[in-house]
Amino acid sequence: MKILVTGVAGFIGSHTAERLLSLGHDIIGVDNFCDYYSLELKQMNANAVEDKGATIIKMDLRHPENYKLLSNDFHYIFHFAAQPGISQTSTFEDYFTNNIIATKHLIDFAITCTDLKLFVNIGTSSIYGLEATFPEDVMVKPASHYGVTKLAAEQLALQKSREQKMAACSLRLYSVIGPRERPEKMYTKLIDLGLKDEAFPLFEGSDKHLRSFTYVGDIVDGIVSVIGNEDKVDGEIFNLGTEVEHTTQDGIDAVAKVIGKDIKIDIKPKRVGDQWRTKANIDKARKILNYNPQTTLLESVKSQVDWFKANCL
Template identity: 35%
Template structure:
């Protein structure tokens, strides 16, 4: 691989992936429309972290602009991370935006790739939200898709449109279902970022529900590695879970965070919002055997690095 296109390159995972590719000697075309679902200043900081590099060309525009001739020229791999994230904001009138950014923009990309004489490999970022609340043991990729939010539904529809293009055109598309990615540059509206900021200020942390909900947390550099492995080893139509080192209850995560700060977190419990899954837990056996994916960063180490990043930004006291 010599040239890659990264959509959503100024975002959380996208900026880390872009940096990794550049460090590996890959020429990168980056696109980001700076959707204002959270503070755009955070995305600008991410771009600053990438820096001005000769091998990096950045386009500040939406995928809906469809400037594919410029964006896809000579590209070997497309990493499609651009999307409108967030479960809780996907209800009501906002759903139209989720359809536009998560489904329609993906279809535009796939259609453009399918028209090329030699289509690039396309690695698409999906979400564990397609599963909804998981039952029983760890969930593998054959589990029923039962999203419990409009956001999760758009991610499921995005996967389906990808499979349609695989079947119709043989387009080399693979999908990665991330399980709650965290780490430096995490979106400021996400739980770990909010929790650390509150704790650093000596304020109480708001927890939706009883804190017994469990998650499988994935450190951002592990998510990046999964993208690179998928580009090399996945077959058209493959779907992989991308998870962390273990499932853990939210209340126990808060205990780890408090330990890093040498405090006992103050917790205020609130009614859980509609659309939140009670449990997500990844069976990553398929990614391990087919891609060679193995999470390298423990939750404790990952939280320590995220805390250091937040402190370096002066976001806490």
């Protein structure tokens, strides 16, 4: 199958592209290589995917004229590209244009792909709001520009399914960790600063926040499981993540154990819009996609530390 992966130079997009290549698919990846975080890291991710056989095109999904760079013979589209996370450096316009406008243009392109079997939107647990412990049919209450715009992107895709213009589903991911995690994310920062004996900036009270820290390989298992299940997933939303909850402090302790050093802490003021609890309710994904994440927190952290030492020191 010919598959388009957007955001292919990112953390989860690059892992998914590699998995799809290993399954024998023809992968075209696109990324705008923005400087939200290290372009060197993004290029390293892209190189790893290219080395395994993917073709990568630099393009910005926000501009309709750029789609002429793509053929319209894709069988699947996996849409990871987005303005990520809760960041004080990102404006509402950044979230709006990257998460809503870009998704709208990509969907318009997808409708022209006459052999398209499924459009897979990559959503987030942030759509639920400050607590993300619910099944997919609950009323959502996003509490950040990121969550609001990712909800809008999700609904743009599902709208086309309801209109029977294309088959589409959305996957809401929970607290993904592992090799290639973005530099500003918790575990990468913990590992980096811990190895340097520097203090980790911890938002006040967040040590007690609960998270479904999920290994990226387990997330990719769920993502690729939609292939061949188009009739079951069309028009549907699925949570992907582990059912096991850990506090932020558990994560700090796990990193300390793996690197063999205590983590110094620098308490910072609370961050607005930060979720206080996520626990993936995966009953639906387990039933329909046979989804069953197994990797423990300590196994996940060890894999990420090994990768960081090999690639970032």
